[in-house]
Amino acid sequence: MKIKNAKFLISAPNIKLCPELNLPEYALLGRSNVGKSTFINTIVNNSKLAKTSNTPGKTRLINLFEITSDKKTFILADLPGYGYAKVSKKEQAEWQKNLEEYLKKRKLTSTIQFIDARHDIQKNDILMQEWLKFNSIPCFNILTKCDYISKNEINKKLSVIEKTFENRAFAFSSKNKIYIESILNHFEEQI
Ligand SMILES: Nc1nc2c(ncn2[C@@H]2O[C@H](COP(=O)(O)OP(=O)(O)O)[C@@H](O)[C@H]2O)c(=O)[nH]1
Numbered sequence: 001m002k003i004k005n006a007k008f009l010i011s012a013p014n015i016k017l018c019p020e021l022n023l024p025e026y027a028l029l030g031r032s033n034v035g036k037s038t039f040i041n042t043i044v045n046n047s048k049l050a051k052t053s054n055t056p057g058k059t060r061l062i063n064l065f066e067i068t069s070d071k072k073t074f075i076l077a078d079l080p081g082y083g084y085a086k087v088s089k090k091e092q093a094e095w096q097k098n099l100e101e102y103l104k105k106r107k108l109t110s111t112i113q114f115i116d117a118r119h120d121i122q123k124n125d126i127l128m129q130e131w132l133k134f135n136s137i138p139c140f141n142i143l144t145k146c147d148y149i150s151k152n153e154i155n156k157k158l159s160v161i162e163k164t165f166e167n168r169a170f171a172f173s174s175k176n177k178i179y180i181e182s183i184l185n186h187f188e189e190q191i
Pocket residue numbers: 030031032033034035036037038039051052053054056057081144145146147148172173174175
């Protein structure tokens with residue numbers, strides 16, 4: 001699969017304000033700063049499409065992007081990261097509710113849970129994964145920032161993720177385009 005075009009569609013605070021698109025849709029999940037927005041920009045080869053940041057964002061919005069490849073058009077939904085402590089309990093609870101509603105009601109092709117290669121799997125990654133399994137929501141994993149670790153460590157981490165979560169897991173680095181192809185192939189297999 002080759003990406004031909006990518007455009008930003010809309011930012012919405014909850015599912016009620018997301019348009020019905022009738023296209024295959026993937027939701028990007030993971031802790032703040034794991035590299036979700038950078039992943040979108042890397043696969044579409046446009047560093048400005050999704051906002052990236054060194055400081056985790058405070059806006060709790062669902063950002064929808066329409067991606068057109070030579071095979072198919074699909075949607076990537078960039079979701080606010082979980083595990084961002086610097087917002088109030090009330091805001092966290094509100095977003096948690098919006099996120100769960102979105103994941104349950106939106107007919108997703110799959111979710112993609114991002115894990116930072118520099119860290120071990122975190123408690124909130126596990127909780128999210130258990131919640132997805134409980135609700136029968138499909139998921140695969142992407143190990144981001146693989147440029148920070150060796151090939152050997154990458155393979156070890158991937159097999160730990162695959163065993164722990166019983167999901168497919170793929171390596172990724174925004175600095176090295178070699179990883180993109182197998183991820184795009186996986187998209188293609190699903191839609
Ligand atoms: N070295 C490296 N840095 C990355 C990679 N992916 C993301 N980053 C950096 O990590 C930070 C957070 O990325 P961002 O995409 O905004 O994370 P998000 O909060 O999950 O959307 C930014 O400074 C990115 O440049 C990667 O694969 N390699």
